[in-house]
Amino acid sequence: MAGVRLQDVADHAGVSMKTVSNVVRHHPNVSPQMRARVQSAIDELGYRPNALGRRLATGRTGLLALAFADIRLPYFAELANLVAATASTSDARYRVLLEETGGTLDGERAVLNASESGLVDGMLFQPAIMTTSEIDERHGDIPIVLLGEGAAPPSVDRVMIDNEAAAMMATGHLVDLGRSRVAFLGHETTQLTATSQQRIEGYRRGLEHAGLSADPALLIATVETGAVSARAAVGAAIDAGLHFDGLVCRDDLAAIGALRALHERGVAVPHDVAVVGWDDTSFAATTYPSLTSIAPDTATLASMALEMLEERIAGFDGAGRHRLAPFQLTVRESAPFR
Template sequence: ELLVCQEFRSHVIDGLILSPIHLETADLVARQETSPLVLLGEREYEAPYDQIAIDNVAAAREAVRHLVGLGRRRIAFLGSRTGRERQPAHLRLRGWREELVASGLDPAETLVVATDGYGRSDGATAMAELLDRGERPDAVFAYNDLIALGALRTLTERGLRVPEDIAVVGFDDIEEARFGAISLTTVAPDKHAIARLAVDRLVERLGGGPMSEPRRISPGYELVVRESTGGAPVPADPGSGGRDRPTPTG
C-alpha cells in the first residue's frame, strides 16, 4: 500500500481508487499530493479524501432490528475488537448496542465475544466460548459471514437448532452464505453501487472542474433473509448476485 502511494506521489498514476488494509489516517494525511484519491472500505478515516463506504452502524441496527422483530431478546455479538473506534467491528458493535437500547433490551457485555481474527475458526471458538459461559443467547449477530458460519458449525455440534433455538445473522453476503447447509441471513452491501460511485467520484475529480470538499458517500445495502432466521430457502434469481428475499435499506 505504501509502495502504491509512493508511485502515486511520483506521478506514475493520475488517480487512484484504494481500499486500504494497513494504512493509517496519518499515512494518508501525510500525503502531499493533489492527484485524486478515492478510498474504499468501511473503516472511517479522518483524511481529506473522498470515501465510499456503507453506514455500518445503520446496517448493524437493521440486522438487530430484524432479530428483535422475530421476538429474540438475548442477542449476542460475535467479533468485537478492542480500540480503534472507527474500525468496522467497533461501528457494528455500536449499531448492535444502539438498536438493543432503542428496543428496550439490555446490551449486556456478557453477550459480546471478542475474536482474534475474522474467520470461520474464530466464529466457532467465539460461539463455543459464549455457550460455555452459560450465557446462551436466542440470537447471534456476527461481525461477518465467516464468523457466522463458524458459529453455525458450533451450534450444530452442540445439538442446537437454527433458527428454532438460536437465530444467526452475518454481514457481507459472501457466496457461502447462500450455499451452506443452513443458508445465512446477512447484510449485503450494494457492491455495484460502491464501484460505480467510486469511479464516478474519481472521474469527477480528474475532470479538472472546481474542487469540492471531500465527501463520505454511503451506498445502500440489503438485509437478505434466509434460513438462519427462519426464511424459507428460495432459489436466487440468476441476476441477483445470489441474494434471496432482499429487504432494501440505506
C-alpha cells in the same frame, strides 16, 4: 515480437503515431475502418502499450489501483471483481491493479507511497489503520477515493454504507423474531477498527430501541478475522455457559464459523439461535442453513467510487464528497421471517 514501438505499429499500418495512440486509448473520434486497420497491425506485431510511455504521451497510464487489506476475504475478492468490471466498461476503459496492505500500518503507507510513482492515474483505497491526518499528509497529488468506514480527511472523497443503521436493522430483525439475548460476534480482541466500532454501536442502538439492555458479556470477540477463529470463539462462549438466542456477526466468515460451532454443540439454527451475517457474499445462499445477511449494494458502491475517481482524474478539485451506498437485509433460513 519483443520491443515493438508505437512508431512500428504506425509504420506497419501506414498511419500516424497519433492515430495509433487514439486507437490504443479508445478515443471515440476514430472511424471503425481505421480502428480495424490499426488493431490489425497491433495484433500482427504483438504490440503492448507501455504504461510509462503512455503517461508521457497522454498524461495518463490507463491504470487504477485498488488497495485493501486481504484479497482472501470474500468481500474484498467480490468487490475487486466488480471494480475491475466496472472500470473496464467506463469511457476511459481502465485496468485495475490490486494492492494488499495486510491490514498493517506499514502496508497502508506503502501503497500510498507507491501510488506516487506515476504508474497509476488514481486509487481506490480502503484503510483500516491509518489516521485521518496521515492519509491527508501522504496521499499527495494522486487522485484518491476512500472506501469503507476508516479514517477520511475532509479533502478526500469516500464511499461507504451506513454501518450503524445496517447493524440496527440486523439486530432489530432478530428482536422482531422474539429473540431477547442477542449477541455480537467477530470484533477484534484488542483495538477496535472503525468498522467494528460502528457495527457494535448500531447493534447497541438496536437493542436500546427494542428496550433491551446491552450486556457486555454478549460481545464475542475473535482473535483474528475468519471462520476458524469465529468457530473457536463461539464454542468457547457456549462451553463457558453463555446463553444467547440471536447472533449478529461482523461478516459472513464469522457467521460460517458460528454455524459450525452451534451445530457441533447441538444448538439448532434458527430454532435455538437465529444468525445474521454481513456482506451477503456469494456463499451465503449455500451454507446450511442458508445465511440471512446484511447486503451492501457493492455494485452501486463500486460505480459511485469510480465515478468520483474519474472526476478527480479529470481535474475536479472541490471539497471531499462523502457518499452512502444503499444496503438491505437478505433474509434466508438462518433467521427467517416468522
